[in-house]
Amino acid sequence: TSGSDLHLEDSVFLRDVPTRYFMYGTTDVIIGSVVGNNSITGCDFNQRGEFPGAPDGCAIDFETGATGFNISDNTIYGSYGGGIMVFGHSQTSHDIVLSKNIFINDGCLQPRDDRAGIAFMCPNGVKPDGVVSENRFITCEGVPAMYDNPAVRGCSDNMKKLDNQVNGRLRFIPEPQPSFAPPPPSSTAMPVVVPILAAPPLPGTTVRYTLDGSRPTESSPVLPSKGVALTFPGPTVAFNVRAFPNASAAADGLLPSVTNGLVVERSIYVPRGDENGMIGQLKSNVDGVAMRTKDDSLAVGGWVVDSSLPGKGLAAVEVQLEIDGAIVSTIMANISRPDLVPTHIAPNPNHGFEFSVPASKLPSMEGKHVVDAFATGSPLSIPRKRLIGMPACLCSGKACSCTA
Numbered sequence: 217t218s219g220s221d222l223h224l225e226d227s228v229f230l231r232d233v234p235t236r237y238f239m240y241g242t243t244d245v246i247i248g249s250v251v252g253n254n255s256i257t258g259c260d261f262n263q264r265g266e267f268p269g270a271p272d273g274c275a276i277d278f279e280t281g282a283t284g285f286n287i288s289d290n291t292i293y294g295s296y297g298g299g300i301m302v303f304g305h306s307q308t309s310h311d312i313v314l315s316k317n318i319f320i321n322d323g324c325l326q327p328r329d330d331r332a333g334i335a336f337m338c339p340n341g342v343k344p345d346g347v348v349s350e351n352r353f354i355t356c357e358g359v360p361a362m363y364d365n366p367a368v369r370g371c372s373d374n375m376k377k378l379d380n381q382v383n384g385r386l387r388f389i390p391e392p393q394p395s396f397a398p399p400p401p402s403s404t405a406m407p408v409v410v411p412i413l414a415a416p417p418l419p420g421t422t423v424r425y426t427l428d429g430s431r432p433t434e435s436s437p438v439l440p441s442k443g444v445a446l447t448f449p450g451p452t453v454a455f456n457v458r459a460f461p462n463a464s465a466a467a468d469g470l471l472p473s474v475t476n477g478l479v480v481e482r483s484i485y486v487p488r489g490d491e492n493g494m495i496g497q498l499k500s501n502v503d504g505v506a507m508r509t510k511d512d513s514l515a516v517g518g519w520v521v522d523s524s525l526p527g528k529g530l531a532a533v534e535v536q537l538e539i540d541g542a543i544v545s546t547i548m549a550n551i552s553r554p555d556l557v558p559t560h561i562a563p564n565p566n567h568g569f570e571f572s573v574p575a576s577k578l579p580s581m582e583g584k585h586v587v588d589a590f591a592t593g594s595p596l597s598i599p600r601k602r603l604i605g606m607p608a609c610l611c612s613g614k615a616c617s618c619t620a
Contacts, residue, residue: 265295336372414476498521
């Protein structure tokens with residue numbers, strides 16, 4: 217990409233194997249022609265690559281020519297190719313800072329030359345400049361901490377290398393492994409609480425966690441021994457865990473683990489006992505959208521059923537009504553609709569809704585306006601789902617096309 221003042225921080229790139237082989241490799245972050253104050257800080261990169269022997273697999277690639285880029289306080293673990301590759305094409309990168317990062321077993325699993333924590337390639341003889349300082353490297357056998365393309369003499373000579381530590385006493389904590397403690401197979405609970413666990417990988421280590429996808433730090437909450445209780449169904453959460461050494465182990469060279477994690481999709485859940493083994497469906501329809509001429513109120517009617525709810529959808533679902541992206545009313549779809557039962561859409565009739573929004577709560581309806589309706593809050597409407605038949609458009613109070 218190109219631009220300036222770009223910052224990536226507090227993020228986690230988990231191991232995620234692509235489904236197809238890509239002959240040019242897989243990279244987490246490719247840096248293009250950016251200038252100014254740019255940075256990647258406080259991030260974790262976990263095992264980028266496709267499969268052993270595939271090309272590349274970099275966490276970070278300076279692909280063209282970046283000026284003024286700071287990469288610091290990151291952990292780059294198990295990249296199949298170079299953890300950071302400074303490439304450059306015709307103009308290369310200048311004034312880059314690679315500082316206080318942890319490189320663990322990078323460049324071990326691919327056959328190309330850029331097998332290292334940091335690989336300097338200098339294509340066409342162009343040489344980058346900047347600083348490489350206070351980084352810590354744990355390397356595989358036969359793989360260097362830093363690699364210079366031998367075809368370009370002094371490829372990284374313009375990079376000042378200061379106070380970097382390679383192997384020696386350095387060790388690292390294996391990544392924690394998340395697991396679940398599900399209810400017994402006989403459970404028919406709805407909802408249900410399921411703890412998510414992750415044991416300390418080594419004695420004298422502490423596992424900390426986040427639920428928002430961010431990188432855990434030493435100020436993040438400690439993962440309880442009984443795990444974090446998650447209620448199903450519920451919103452999707454990004455659960456990340458990272459293990460930290462105690463003070464004495466850290467002083468003896470033990471490094472924190474890379475972040476491990478998973479995305480917990482809690483919105484679709486049904487207990488055992490569903491005789492059809494079906495998750496269910498969110499079924500809906502909006503029958504009409506109109507402005508009432510007698511009082512300029514807005515009328516919207518229809519029905520919605522979430523058949524993943526107990527009894528194949530006995531309970532009512534909440535519906536939100538929006539105009540031009542702003543919520544103007546929220547109601548429960550619990551009005552009797554006897555037509556839904558004989559058609560096997562619902563197990564009971566109480567799933568209809570009728571909005572009647574007075575003019576006093578509406579924006580000026582002159583011109584074109586988009587009316588939309590969403591189911592929300594039920595297992596299959598987290599996140600919320602648009603109802604069938606929406607959106608609809610009104611032009612000065614009359615139905616009109618949303619695409620015209």
